[in-house]
Amino acid sequence: MAENTFEIAVIGGDGIGPEVVAEARKVLDAAVAGESARLNYTEYSLGAAHWLSTGETLTEETLNALREHDAILFGAVGADPLDTRVPSGIIERELLLGLRFNLDHCVNLRPTRSFPGVTSPLRGVDDEHPIDFVVVREGTEGPYAGNGGLLRRGTTAEIATEVSVNTAYGVRRVVEDAFTRAQARDKHLTLVHKNNVLTYSGDLWTRTTAAVAESFPDVRWDYMHVDAATIHMVNNPQRFDVIVTDNLFGDILTDLAPAITGGIGLASSGSINTSGTAPSMFEPVHGSAPDIAGKQIADPTAAVLSAALMLDHLGMSEAAERIEAAVLSQLTEWATEGAAGLSTSQRGDAFVARL
Amino acid sequence: MAENTFEIAVIGGDGIGPEVVAEARKVLDAAVAGESARLNYTEYSLGAAHWLSTGETLTEETLNALREHDAILFGAVGADPLDTRVPSGIIERELLLGLRFNLDHCVNLRPTRSFPGVTSPLRGVDDEHPIDFVVVREGTEGPYAGNGGLLRRGTTAEIATEVSVNTAYGVRRVVEDAFTRAQARDKHLTLVHKNNVLTYSGDLWTRTTAAVAESFPDVRWDYMHVDAATIHMVNNPQRFDVIVTDNLFGDILTDLAPAITGGIGLASSGSINTSGTAPSMFEPVHGSAPDIAGKQIADPTAAVLSAALMLDHLGMSEAAERIEAAVLSQLTEWATEGAAGLSTSQRGDAFVARL
Ligand SMILES: CC(C)[C@H](C(=O)O)[C@@H](O)C(=O)O
Ligand SMILES: CC(C)[C@H](C(=O)O)[C@@H](O)C(=O)O
Numbered sequence: 001m002a003e004n005t006f007e008i009a010v011i012g013g014d015g016i017g018p019e020v021v022a023e024a025r026k027v028l029d030a031a032v033a034g035e036s037a038r039l040n041y042t043e044y045s046l047g048a049a050h051w052l053s054t055g056e057t058l059t060e061e062t063l064n065a066l067r068e069h070d071a072i073l074f075g076a077v078g079a080d081p082l083d084t085r086v087p088s089g090i091i092e093r094e095l096l097l098g099l100r101f102n103l104d105h106c107v108n109l110r111p112t113r114s115f116p117g118v119t120s121p122l123r124g125v126d127d128e129h130p131i132d133f134v135v136v137r138e139g140t141e142g143p144y145a146g147n148g149g150l151l152r153r154g155t156t157a158e159i160a161t162e163v164s165v166n167t168a169y170g171v172r173r174v175v176e177d178a179f180t181r182a183q184a185r186d187k188h189l190t191l192v193h194k195n196n197v198l199t200y201s202g203d204l205w206t207r208t209t210a211a212v213a214e215s216f217p218d219v220r221w222d223y224m225h226v227d228a229a230t231i232h233m234v235n236n237p238q239r240f241d242v243i244v245t246d247n248l249f250g251d252i253l254t255d256l257a258p259a260i261t262g263g264i265g266l267a268s269s270g271s272i273n274t275s276g277t278a279p280s281m282f283e284p285v286h287g288s289a290p291d292i293a294g295k296q297i298a299d300p301t302a303a304v305l306s307a308a309l310m311l312d313h314l315g316m317s318e319a320a321e322r323i324e325a326a327v328l329s330q331l332t333e334w335a336t337e338g339a340a341g342l343s344t345s346q347r348g349d350a351f352v353a354r355l
Numbered sequence: 356m357a358e359n360t361f362e363i364a365v366i367g368g369d370g371i372g373p374e375v376v377a378e379a380r381k382v383l384d385a386a387v388a389g390e391s392a393r394l395n396y397t398e399y400s401l402g403a404a405h406w407l408s409t410g411e412t413l414t415e416e417t418l419n420a421l422r423e424h425d426a427i428l429f430g431a432v433g434a435d436p437l438d439t440r441v442p443s444g445i446i447e448r449e450l451l452l453g454l455r456f457n458l459d460h461c462v463n464l465r466p467t468r469s470f471p472g473v474t475s476p477l478r479g480v481d482d483e484h485p486i487d488f489v490v491v492r493e494g495t496e497g498p499y500a501g502n503g504g505l506l507r508r509g510t511t512a513e514i515a516t517e518v519s520v521n522t523a524y525g526v527r528r529v530v531e532d533a534f535t536r537a538q539a540r541d542k543h544l545t546l547v548h549k550n551n552v553l554t555y556s557g558d559l560w561t562r563t564t565a566a567v568a569e570s571f572p573d574v575r576w577d578y579m580h581v582d583a584a585t586i587h588m589v590n591n592p593q594r595f596d597v598i599v600t601d602n603l604f605g606d607i608l609t610d611l612a613p614a615i616t617g618g619i620g621l622a623s624s625g626s627i628n629t630s631g632t633a634p635s636m637f638e639p640v641h642g643s644a645p646d647i648a649g650k651q652i653a654d655p656t657a658a659v660l661s662a663a664l665m666l667d668h669l670g671m672s673e674a675a676e677r678i679e680a681a682v683l684s685q686l687t688e689w690a691t692e693g694a695a696g697l698s699t700s701q702r703g704d705a706f707v708a709r710l
Contacts, residue, residue, distance in 0.1 A: 088551070089550070089551040089554070092551050092552075093551065093552070093554075097552070119478075120478075121477055121478055121479060121589050121590060122476055122477065122478070122589075123474075123475075123476055123477070123478050124476060143498075143517075143519070143552070143553060144552055146554075148519075148553075148554075148555040148556070149555055150555050150558065150559070152523075153558075154562075155523065156523050156524065156527075157522075157523065157524075158522065158523035158559060159520065159521070159522050159523075160521040160522075160555040160556040160558065160559040161518055161519060161520055161521070161555060161556070162498075162518070162519040162521075162553045162555055162556050163516055163517070163518050163519075164498070164503075164516060164517040164518075164519070165514065165516055166514070166515040166516070166517075167512075167513065167514050167515075168510065168511050168512065168513035168514075169511065169512070172511075194603070194606070195444070196443070196444040196447050196448065197447075197448070197452070197498070197499055197603075197606075198498060198503075198517045199444070199448075199501075199503075200503040200504055200505050200515040200516060200517055201503070201515040201516070201517050203505065203508075203515065204505070204513060204515040207509075226606075226607055227606050227607050227609075227610035227611075228610060230585070230607055230608075230610050230611035230614060231610050231611070231614040231619065234476050234477075234589075234611065234614040234615060235476060235614060248549070248552075251549070251552075251581075251582050252581055252582050252585060252607060254582075255582035255583060255585050255586050256582075256585035256586070256589065256611070259585060259586040259589040259590060260589060264586065
């Protein structure tokens with residue numbers, strides 16, 4: 001049987017990142033064991049600790065090396081907030097956003113779901129009324145373009161501008177991706193924007209969605225203002241299937257979304273290059289949690305689910321589904337029997353045992 | 356006793372607007388009966404129905420007439436969403452935002468609180484753990500400036516930009532207002548922004564807040580990213596006292612905020628001109644609800660609470676507090692005895708009877 005080797009770049013990062021990524025690798029290896037594929041890992045040292053020792057966030061050289069891989073498995077980055085040696089925002093902007101923009105991660109994919117044994121903070125969400133939707137957030141333009149400036153800084157006549165840059169090219173590929181995902185799910189897409197106020201970008205997003213919709217006649221789509229979307233997330237989150245939205249609205253909604261499931265620590269994500277010109281990246285939504293790092297008490301579930309998104313992206317959708325099923329049935333067992341006292345690696349082993 | 360007459364412009368608007376405003380006037384008159392003040396009302400016809408019959412949203416002439424008043428009491432505007440004769444967004448932009456920008460309503464004040472008898476959709480919010488905070492939203496600049504454009508519309512090379520415009524002048528007056536309100540409340544201010552990504556405007560907002568804080572040494576302040584703020588609203592809304600934020604973040608958070616109390620229909624707001632160069636405006640957050648208009652079944656509570664904000668703004672803080680107390684004790688009674696079947700005007704009468 002011919003073997004297909006996928007080259008995976010691994011960025012453990014800071015805090016609990018390396019611990020949870022180690023479990024994701026265990027589970028990945030077990031999941032592909034039966035496939036005609038092999039995963040070959042190369043570790044990269046990046047993050048706040050790396051910055052402290054080298055002064056570098058993301059060099060051209062590292063970027064070029066990363067480009068040679070088929071995908072990137074990412075843990076978490078970020079210093080202890082009390083560590084004043086690391087300038088605020090530098091790791092986020094130069095490393096996290098640096099990877100997204102340089103590797104053209106135009107689709108920021110954030111699935112949101114209820115998890116067994118995890119109580120939602122919302123009264124209206126329970127085992128009979130679970131949350132299950134996906135946010136397709138644009139990742140390479142909009143208000144994140146870094147366009148803007150300060151005039152007369154520090155004076156009473158100061159002006160600060162931020163320019164949201166939106167292109168037909170950038171919006172269309174994301175909307176197409178979202179429709180494709182909606183078609184494979186419950187065939188319902190919601191465009192979230194603020195087109196009554198942001199009339200230029202809102203016009204582009206709305207027109208593009210209406211145009212792409214013609215190629216997906218079996219997908220129902222509707223429009224919702226971003227402010228109203230927060231109300232629906234609180235009052236009726238079950239109404240959503242796939243949401244497509246811009247970079248900043250997506251940032252806000254994909255923190256609200258896992259919050260309403262109660263499972264922020266379990267949320268997974270993918271930063272996807274839809275054209276295949278550079279590797280996509282998969283990472284848990286949670287942070288580096290420096291306070292619990294190195295103690296083997298971090299929950300590796302989000303990293304494992306992100307690894308499943310990676311397999312799906314690499315074309316191994318059955319292996320991805322096996323991981324998801326293993327995780328869900330293990331969480332269901334833990335919901336009744338309890339998982340307290342299990343170490344990070346024991347949790348990873350439990351997922352492997354289920355595969 | 357010398358009488359002080361306040362000239363109040365009344366814009367009932369569309370749908371249930373005129374009905375709820377009529378009750379607000381009743382309550383206002385009862386509340387000021389003991390004061391050395393009188394309210395004199397002038398009605399203005401504006402809104403979707405007015406647009407349909409005249410083709411006008413807001414003329415210079417109307418604006419100039421409104422400027423002569425001490426305050427504006429506003430109901431609700433907006434056509435039936437099924438009425439395709441009214442172009443989408445026109446009433447919102449030309450009338451609502453037109454008033455805000457032309458009358459320099461720099462502070463959009465949105466108090467959020469738990470109400471007796473209203474169950475929060477959040478499990479963590481109940482009578483012992485109520486929500487009670489105020490959002491001070493900037494109202495005249497930021498991404499709402501209307502600055503931007505479309506290039507090569509409709510082609511694959513289209514570009515749409517939106518320019519968020521932020522000035523030291525515009526930010527400082529809002530931050531000062533927010534600190535003043537925090538000082539009169541629980542002395543805790545939270546600046547919400549996204550200064551790790553929107554670095555230019557984020558820098559201006561953060562620096563301005565730090566500078567104004569020096570004049571309010573007894574107010575504790577902290578900073579929160581807008582995405583994280585949505586998590587806190589869901590998981591721990593009791594932590595907030597006063598939030599100050601920009602126009603767009605404020606728009607989003609002030610829909611989320613009443614949603615988490617369960618009392619969106621009861622939320623009040625003020626659009627405040629802090630320099631006194633034009634009248635401030637007070638309005639319920641709810642819409643015109645054309646489906647229940649004219650049936651005397653709309654709840655006038657939000658309009659009545661907005662009228663209380665108006666009295667407070669006009670310097671009659673005791674009368675304002677009497678209205679608030681009357682509303683809260685009446686809602687408490689209805690919470691146990693029920694208010695079903697009471698007409699809009701019977702509800703207004705009940706508030707008056709409590710005064
Ligand atoms: C860390 C930050 C730059 C980032 C963002 O704003 O995109 C984060 O909030 C996220 O959602 O991945
Ligand atoms: C109707 C719309 C223009 C308005 C806004 O975006 O400010 C509304 O959402 C609000 O919050 O008052």
